[in-house]
Amino acid sequence: MTSIPRDFYVPIVGFEQFGIDYGRINATFGYGEYFFGPGNGADSIAQNVTYNYGVDFDDQFVLYYDEIGKYIDAIGGITVTTEKRAQDYWYNFPPGTYEMDGETAVIFMRIRAFDTDIQRINRQTLVMEAILHKVREGISPKMIYEVLTTLLKDKTTQTNLGLSDMYSFYCLSRIIDISDIQVSPIPDTMFHPYTTETGAQVLIPHAEVVEFVQDSLDLLN
Numbered sequence: 001m002t003s004i005p006r007d008f009y010v011p012i013v014g015f016e017q018f019g020i021d022y023g024r025i026n027a028t029f030g031y032g033e034y035f036f037g038p039g040n041g042a043d044s045i046a047q048n049v050t051y052n053y054g055v056d057f058d059d060q061f062v063l064y065y066d067e068i069g070k071y072i073d074a075i076g077g078i079t080v081t082t083e084k085r086a087q088d089y090w091y092n093f094p095p096g097t098y099e100m101d102g103e104t105a106v107i108f109m110r111i112r113a114f115d116t117d118i119q120r121i122n123r124q125t126l127v128m129e130a131i132l133h134k135v136r137e138g139i140s141p142k143m144i145y146e147v148l149t150t151l152l153k154d155k156t157t158q159t160n161l162g163l164s165d166m167y168s169f170y171c172l173s174r175i176i177d178i179s180d181i182q183v184s185p186i187p188d189t190m191f192h193p194y195t196t197e198t199g200a201q202v203l204i205p206h207a208e209v210v211e212f213v214q215d216s217l218d219l220l221n
Contacts, residue, residue, distance in 0.1 A: 001183050002184045002185065002213055002216040003121045003124075003125070003185055004049065005025075005117050005118065005186065006025065007025075007201070007202050007203045008202075009022070009025075009196070009202035009203060010023075010048070012031075012048055014048065018035060028044045028045045028048040029042070031044055032045065039158055042062045042158050043060070053210050060159060061157075061159040061161060063156075068102070068105070068106060069105060069106040070102055072100070072101065072105050074150070075131070075138075075143070077100055078105060078133075079133070080097070080105070080126050080127060080130045081097040082098070082108075082123070086108060086119075086123055087111065088114060089113055093111075100127075100130075105127050105130075109123055109124045109127055116188075118188055121185060125185070129183075141170075144167070148166045148170070186209060190205065190209050191203045191204055191206060
């Protein structure tokens with residue numbers, strides 16, 4: 001797995017008729033939803049990741065922040081261990097181990113005020129790993145089936161995967177060796193901050209990011 005920072009400022013395709021040819025990579029999701037209708041955001045961002053990094057997509061799955069919290073509650077919460085303090089103006093998580101419900105996990109993932117989007121990506125990864133651990137160790141197959149059924153019926157969920165696909169992924173998660181799951185965040189030496197003419201704070205990815213993303217995902221082959 002790898003994560004692309006939301007503030008990567010890149011060429012954009014698919015919105016030429018609207019006068020948009022450059023912007024943040026994450027904005028392509030919103031553009032797809034706005035210009036082409038609800039449910040088109042994932043296709044738009046996939047198209048632009050492919051255009052910029054040469055990575056093709058077989059499937060897609062979109063789940064909004066608040067919905068993540070709901071399903072963390074459905075599996076009985078998660079245990080998250082952080083080695084670094086996570087803090088903003090309202091919340092403070094010193095290094096340690098936390099039993100988190102869905103609301104707390106979403107708060108933890110959203111914190112950004114005193115660090116960067118890269119640190120936030122790292123916190124989101126901790127939550128994903130905690131969910132994986134809970135699914136592998138602490139939940140019955142019957143409960144997982146019920147959760148997946150509810151998830152796919154949720155109107156906010158966007159995916160081209162069916163219930164049998166999702167349950168197959170669950171079965172894989174039970175047998176795969178954790179050491180075989182490679183998480184490769186893009187190093188902060190491969191991009192630099194930049195202020196656009198309109199005053200927006202963005203990140204400019206360097207040329208080597210393309211090879212890094214492709215090599216990271218090749219680990220799965």
